[in-house]
Amino acid sequence: MENQPTIMITNDDGIDAPGLRALIEVLVSTRRFQILVCAPDSEKSAVSHSITWRHPVAVRRVDIEGTTAYAIAGTPADCSSLGISKALFPSIPDLVISGINMGSNCGYHIVYSGTVAGAREAFFNDIPAISISYDWFGGQSNVENFTLAAEACIPLITAILIEIKNKTYPIKCFLNIDLPTDVANNKGYKLTKQGKSLYKMGWSQVTSGMQGGKMLSTMTMDTDSTAPVETDTLNISQDHLLFKREVLGGQLDEGDFDDVDFKFLRQGYITVTPLGGLSHAEIGCHSYFKAWLPSVEECPSSSSL
Known part of the structure; x- marks a missing residue:
């Protein structure tokens, strides 16, 4: 047990969410990992990367078989930060997984996502991390799909942990994974870029x-x-x-046709999108403002507008 890698799980749907519970159950059943859980005590969808700053957060122990688990009265970023701090758990996890979210997180929605923020917070602190989301669709999806989604991610999770153990895993990014609605018949993994959907x-x-x-x-x-x-x-x-x-x-933005997440997710692929912590401006913007900024001093006062 001591040599098993440690995975910490968080999410934004809350500690009782079926996506998180399915992920835990699948990971525990493999008997390959030590599982820690540090998740919000209630639903915190679309809170982005907000953090609790001015007051303490309440923490309570939760009984989830095969894990050491806590529910946190805070945001996903709070949970991730607390879980990797050694203030709650005695050691730092090898990998942080945020999810499985009910609903996809592609394109510009990554900015809103508390699920992605849970992984991004770990990335900020140099801990390898992935966020996982399932493209839930009414009339087609059911809670059993979360188990299928978790099982489909096991090869990715195992491969990442091998890279981490070998010290060959890149620390300059984290991964955002989206699984298609018909996850049972997915077309396999597809490396994609964040689009503009x-x-x-x-x-x-x-x-x-x-x-x-x-x-x-x-x-x-x-x-x-x-x-x-x-x-x-x-x-x-x-x-x-x-x-x-x-x-x-x-x-779907008209320019989003080359290797973007939303496009391939809708085609039935499991999209794997490397993300960073910075949002760079579109190509050309920096050049425009480099030429524009010196002219500001020559502009007339606002009263002449």
Whole structure:
């Protein structure tokens, strides 16, 4: 047991999420790894890389067979940071896995993703990390698909740990993995790049459902109406206006046709996308502003606009 690699698991769907539990069950069943779990105590989807800064976070032990597990009253980035800090666990894990998320994380949605942030936080601290997401689709997907998704990732996870043991694994990136809806019939692994795909969202004013100064608010970042929905009771005074997000439609950028994640995920591949911690501007932007910036001093004052 002492020579087994240690994997720490986190996510953004919460410690009771079926994707995380399926990943744990599959990894534990292999008997190849020591498993630590440090995940949010409730759903934290689409919180991106936010962190808790001004107050302590509460931690409670959770009984998950074959693991040492804790639920954290914080964000995915908090969980990852705490889990690798040696403040909670006695040792630093060899690999951090964030997921399995219910819903894909491709293109610009990577910026919103708490799942990806859980892996990115480990990467910031020089710990090898991967984020895993399953392209859940209503009417086709069920919770058993999470087990299939986890099983499909075992060769990747094992290969990564071998590279880590041999000290040949690159530390200048982390991996974002997306599994297709029909994961049982996937077409294999495909190395991809982060694209520009984005589900366009708008806002609509909420005018119904208010009673006695309260209303039931629902929010989901998933485009599928059958996906889990977060529900909260909000205390609302009569002088407030209420707005909720709504999905307007999906868009695949016209330039996204060469080795991009969203394209190959929809074709049935398991996409493997190396990511870094920096978001560089599009090619050409730096050259434009290099020429533009010196001219700013010569511009007339704003009063002449």
